[in-house]
Amino acid sequence: MSRRPLIAANWKMHGTVASVQAYLEALVDRVGAAGPEVVVCPPFTLLPAAVLIATGSEVAIGAQNCHWEDSGAFTGEVAPAMLAAFTGEVAPAMLAELGVRWVIAGHSERRQYFGESDASAGARAKAAQRAGLDVIFCVGETLEQREAGATLAVLERQSTAIEGLDPAHLALAYEPIWAIGTGKTATATQAQEAHAALRRRAGELLGEPAAAGLRILYGGSVKPDNAAVLLAEKDVDGALVGGASLDVEGFWAIIHAAPGEHRGAEE
Numbered sequence: 001m002s003r004r005p006l007i008a009a010n011w012k013m014h015g016t017v018a019s020v021q022a023y024l025e026a027l028v029d030r031v032g033a034a035g036p037e038v039v040v041c042p043p044f045t046l047l048p049a050a051v052l053i054a055t056g057s058e059v060a061i062g063a064q065n066c067h068w069e070d071s072g073a074f075t076g077e078v079a080p081a082m083l084a085a086f087t088g089e090v091a092p093a094m095l096a097e098l099g100v101r102w103v104i105a106g107h108s109e110r111r112q113y114f115g116e117s118d119a120s121a122g123a124r125a126k127a128a129q130r131a132g133l134d135v136i137f138c139v140g141e142t143l144e145q146r147e148a149g150a151t152l153a154v155l156e157r158q159s160t161a162i163e164g165l166d167p168a169h170l171a172l173a174y175e176p177i178w179a180i181g182t183g184k185t186a187t188a189t190q191a192q193e194a195h196a197a198l199r200r201r202a203g204e205l206l207g208e209p210a211a212a213g214l215r216i217l218y219g220g221s222v223k224p225d226n227a228a229v230l231l232a233e234k235d236v237d238g239a240l241v242g243g244a245s246l247d248v249e250g251f252w253a254i255i256h257a258a259p260g261e262h263r264g265a266e267e
């Protein structure tokens with residue numbers, strides 16, 4: 001099973017309607033069907049504008065979070081089906097092609113500031129898949145955990161939440177917390193070690209063929225000047241980019257750094 005590189009932009013709590021429009025207008029014509037798959041995840045309020053511009057292009061739009069229930073009394077929350085249906089007014093017949101396609105689950109900032117647990121992250125991911133969305137599921141250790149030699153144990157525990165998910169609509173993101181927004185990046189060797197462990201773990205949880213085809217992204221201070229080295233590692237199948245994704249030229253340089261060819265399970 002081959003693995004097409006996946007490069008995702010996580011805008012976090014940044015951007016305006018005008019900035020997402022300008023950004024996507026600059027990006028959509030450059031991204032083709034042959035290179036890496038490209039996903040842009042702006043804040044909820046910018047999703048309709050983003051979807052309108054990305055419609056018909058090779059750029060997919062993703063959300064940064066969703067609730068684990070399909071509807072209910074949850075003030076301030078957004079259900080996955082609402083995301084998938086955002087474009088209903090635009091082109092009802094083409095919902096699957098035109099709606100929000102991806103959602104991020106289990107990001108460390110959600111875990112750190114909003115009480116996200118392994119269980120709630122897993123529940124969000126399952127709900128998202130029920131609504132037809134593809135999921136980027138994030139895991140990663142703190143600096144203390146790394147220094148205590150607990151990295152692989154933490155990744156094993158966190159990734160248990162992907163059990164039962166549909167691997168055809170899933171990507172994992174390894175995001176060492178000490179590298180997020182800090183300018184510190186994992187070395188290519190550290191990333192490869194973690195990614196290989198995650199692929200082994202995915203094999204136990206999802207089965208070997210699914211694990212061989214699963215894309216595992218690296219996130220944590222990915223920039224145009226370090227992307228190529230990280231993406232050259234054999235189990236690094238893409239990137240989840242925060243700060244450096246806000247500038248469209250920087251994000252494009254990172255997309256460009258991804259290997260053009262798909263990777264096969266036999267590598």
Ligand code: PGA
Pocket residue numbers: 010175179180181182219220221222240241242243244
């Ligand atoms: P960063 O964020 O690239 O700004 O480190 C990555 C992420 O949190 O997804």
